[in-house]
Structures are given as structure tokens and as C-alpha cells.
Amino acid sequence: MPDTTHGSHPAPDPNAEHGSIFDGLLGSDASQWAFGTDFEDPLAGVDTTIPDGVAPADLAAYCLMLADDALVASHRLSEWCSRAPDLEEDIALANIALDLLGQARLLLARAAAADPAVTPALPAGSPVPPEDALAFFREQEAFRNVRLVEVPNGDFAHTVVRLLLFATARLALLERLAHSRDHVLAAVAAKGVKEVTYHRDYAGRWFLTLARGTEESRRRLLAALQELWPLYPEMTATHDVEARVAAAGVGVDPATAADEVDVVLEQVFAMSGVERPEGAPLAGVRGRTGRDGLHTEALSRMLAEMQVVARAHPLGRW
Amino acid sequence: MTDEQPSVRAEWPLYEVFVRGKRGLNHVHVGSLHAADDQMAVRHARDVYTRRNEGVSIWVVRADLITASSPDEKDPLFAPSGDKVYRHPTFYAIPADVPHM
Numbered sequence: 001m002p003d004t005t006h007g008s009h010p011a012p013d014p015n016a017e018h019g020s021i022f023d024g025l026l027g028s029d030a031s032q033w034a035f036g037t038d039f040e041d042p043l044a045g046v047d048t049t050i051p052d053g054v055a056p057a058d059l060a061a062y063c064l065m066l067a068d069d070a071l072v073a074s075h076r077l078s079e080w081c082s083r084a085p086d087l088e089e090d091i092a093l094a095n096i097a098l099d100l101l102g103q104a105r106l107l108l109a110r111a112a113a114a115d116p117a118v119t120p121a122l123p124a125g126s127p128v129p130p131e132d133a134l135a136f137f138r139e140q141e142a143f144r145n146v147r148l149v150e151v152p153n154g155d156f157a158h159t160v161v162r163l164l165l166f167a168t169a170r171l172a173l174l175e176r177l178a179h180s181r182d183h184v185l186a187a188v189a190a191k192g193v194k195e196v197t198y199h200r201d202y203a204g205r206w207f208l209t210l211a212r213g214t215e216e217s218r219r220r221l222l223a224a225l226q227e228l229w230p231l232y233p234e235m236t237a238t239h240d241v242e243a244r245v246a247a248a249g250v251g252v253d254p255a256t257a258a259d260e261v262d263v264v265l266e267q268v269f270a271m272s273g274v275e276r277p278e279g280a281p282l283a284g285v286r287g288r289t290g291r292d293g294l295h296t297e298a299l300s301r302m303l304a305e306m307q308v309v310a311r312a313h314p315l316g317r318w
Numbered sequence: 319m320t321d322e323q324p325s326v327r328a329e330w331p332l333y334e335v336f337v338r339g340k341r342g343l344n345h346v347h348v349g350s351l352h353a354a355d356d357q358m359a360v361r362h363a364r365d366v367y368t369r370r371n372e373g374v375s376i377w378v379v380r381a382d383l384i385t386a387s388s389p390d391e392k393d394p395l396f397a398p399s400g401d402k403v404y405r406h407p408t409f410y411a412i413p414a415d416v417p418h419m
Binding site: 086087088091092095201202205209 | 358365369
């Protein structure tokens with residue numbers, strides 16, 4: 001007798017051809033034969049009205065900060081495509097880049113909805129949606145990402161260290177942002193928490209592996225940590241805009257998450273037998289840093305490459 | 319990374335990956351991958367084989383731990399069941415009041 005607990009399955013046909021290895025993975029919807037089903041729109045049913053008590057310009061600027069961190073980090077990760085040490089890592093990094101790109105898209109769209117003035121003007125008739133206009137038609141001074149995410153890629157250890165610092169700080173931020181009075185930000189954060197939890201786990205495991213691996217892997221890891229550490233404090237520094245949106249219950253002051261971020265990093269360092277680096281934060285210019293649009297020249301080169309096709313065809317349909 | 323020491327360039331072991339779909343009842347073999355250890359294999363399987371919302375559970379097993387039947391044994395192992403269609407319970411009518419069939 002076959003198992004009778006799932007009687008909707010017909011008895012196996014002794015004459016049937018050998019099935020696909022994906023049989024049984026598909027649910028009942030054969031139209032998506034190679035894919036999973038039940039995809040969800042993260043903003044389905046979410047109230048998109050702008051909350052009161054916050055200046056639209058502040059909300060837009062804050063969304064740009066969160067979005068640009070994700071967008072620039074995503075682009076740097078995507079530069080690994082076809083170049084990672086192994087095929088499996090190549091896909092893992094691309095997955096993380098896509099998660100962050102998805103967050104950036106929702107946040108850029110939110111910035112444009114909060115304050116249409118942030119969106120660059122495009123020729124009449126351009127089909128470019130606001131989030132694409134923000135990604136591909138802003139100058140570097142209008143980008144509000146921290147400088148940690150924009151510096152050029154180094155070796156794999158460099159990417160692991162950067163992702164650990166970035167994901168640890170962003171996760172603590174998103175966990176708090178999930179309680180935002182702005183329902184869109186809350187929904188984006190709730191979705192992002194699951195994604196960035198995995199990013200942090202990925203980076204933490206590789207940090208430990210490289211630190212406890214060979215002499216060479218440890219040397220590379222420590223060199224990357226030394227190089228990137230001065231950029232880390234910017235992740236948990238408070239910008240005026242962040243202070244105001246936090247006071248309005250819409251955003252999160254990253255300084256309130258700084259202790260938690262530090263504790264997590266200390267745990268990773270301790271498990272890995274790595275000393276917490278010394279080294280002063282990378283200075284801004286007259287107090288201005290990435291959040292104010294002050295960037296390293298690496299960002300302009302990255303943007304030139306990222307934006308060139310979209311800018312060449314402002315009326316293009318893709 | 320082309321300049322690593324040759325001694326650490328050894329190939330990672332091969333793992334076979336089994337995924338259970340959202341409404342699937344059993345884990346199904348979906349492919350294989352390389353990983354340094356069991357935990358990394360689970361992570362790699364998540365990254366490589368569940369990107370399109372396919373799965374809710376993953377099993378991985380070192381490929382060299384699988385004992386497989388040999389193609390040489392195909393006839394003695396499988397041919398004898400080829401003509402015994404009566405082993406399928408399809409030769410009697412199911413009463414209407416029997417549930418879950």
C-alpha cells in the first residue's frame with residue numbers, strides 16, 4: 001500500500017517516464033514550473049500616506065541615506081559577479097547584492113514620494129521611474145551614503161570585513177526602524193531585517209573562518225580590518241536629519257544602536273581571536289561626511305560606471 | 319584569488335543537496351555543490367538552490383557518504399519488478415465512504 005496520508009497523489013504510473021528532479025517542489029502551480037510560488041509584495045496593503053510631524057524634506061533625505069547605503073553597497077558587491085573565489089560564493093554575494101538593491105529601490109521610491117523635489121529633472125516624456133532617476137541621474141554630492149560602502153573592493157577578506165561592519169550596524173538600525181510611524185519605512189525595515197540577518201551571519205562566519213584559517217587568510221583579514229575600521233564610526237554617528245526624524249518617531253538615531261553593534265562586533269572579534277582595532281575615525285571636511293554628500297573620489301568613478309548607460313538614454317525603455 | 323598557497327587550494331568536498339518545497343511532503347534531490355564543511359554546505363545550498371522561493375527545508379550530505387546502487391546491477395535489482403503491475407493497489411474499487419484516498 002502507498003502512504004494513504006496524502007491521498008490526492010495518484011498511484012505511481014509504472015509506465016511514466018522518469019520525472020524532473022524538481023517534481024514535488026512546485027506546489028500545484030505548473031505555470032511557474034522552474035520557480036517557487038507565493039511571492040509577496042513587501043508593500044501590499046501598507047498605508048503609504050506621509051506621517052504628520054515630520055518635514056517632507058527630512059523624510060526624503062533620511063530615506064536617501066538608508067537607500068544610498070544599500071545601493072552603493074549593492075553595487076560594490078555586484079562587482080564580484082564572475083570573480084568570486086568560488087561559484088558558490090559568487091552566487092552568495094550576488095544574492096546579498098540583490099537583497100540590498102531591493103531595499104534601495106523601495107527606499108528611493110519612498111524618498112521621491114515624500115519630497116518630489118529630490119528627484120532629478122528628466123527630459124519630457126522620459127519613462128524613467130523616480131527611483132531610477134534617483135539612482136542613475138544624481139550627482140555624487142547628492143548621494144548620502146556612508147563612505148564605508150563606497151571605497152573600492154579589495155580582496156575577498158576586504159569584502160567580508162566591510163559586509164560584517166555594514167550588516168551589523170544596518171541590522172541594529174532596521175530592527176528599530178520596524179517600529180517607525182511611517183508604515184512604508186516600517187514595512188521595508190521588517191523585510192530588510194530578515195535579509196540583513198543573513199548577510200551578517202554570512203560575513204561573521206567568513207570572518208571567523210579567515211581569522212582562524214591560514215596565516216595568509218588571517219593576514220589579509222587583519223589588513224582589511226585595519227583599512228576599513230576608520231570608516232566604521234560613520235555608521236553609528238548621528239546626522240542632524242537623523243536626529244530630527246528620530247525625534248518625530250519616523251526614523252532611528254543610529255547612535256542609539258551603537259552599543260549593541262559594538263557588542264556584536266566584540267563577540268565576533270573574540271571568537272576569531274582578533275583584537276579590536278585602534279585607529280581614529282576618518283575625518284570629514286569641516287564636519288561634513290558621507291551623509292552630507294562628501295565622498296571619496298572612488299564614488300564618482302563608481303557612479304560613472306553605474307550610471308553611464310541610463311544617462312546616455314534618458315528616454316530609453318528597458 | 320590566484321596567489322594563494324597551493325597547499326590550501328585543495329578542492330572542497332562535494333555535497334548533495336535535498337530541498338523540501340513549501341507544499342512538498344518530502345525532500346527532493348536538487349543538485350550538488352562544494353563546501354568546506356557541513357554548515358557551509360547548508361548556507362551554500364540556501365544561496366544556490368532556494369533563490370527562487372523554492373524551499374522551506376534543506377538537507378545536505380557529503381556525496382562520498384552516499385552508497386549507491388551500481389548501474390551494472392540494474393537488471394537483477396530492478397527488472398524483476400517491471401512486469402508486476404499488480405503491486406499497485408489499483409485493482410479494486412474504493413468505497414465512497416473511505417476518506418483520504
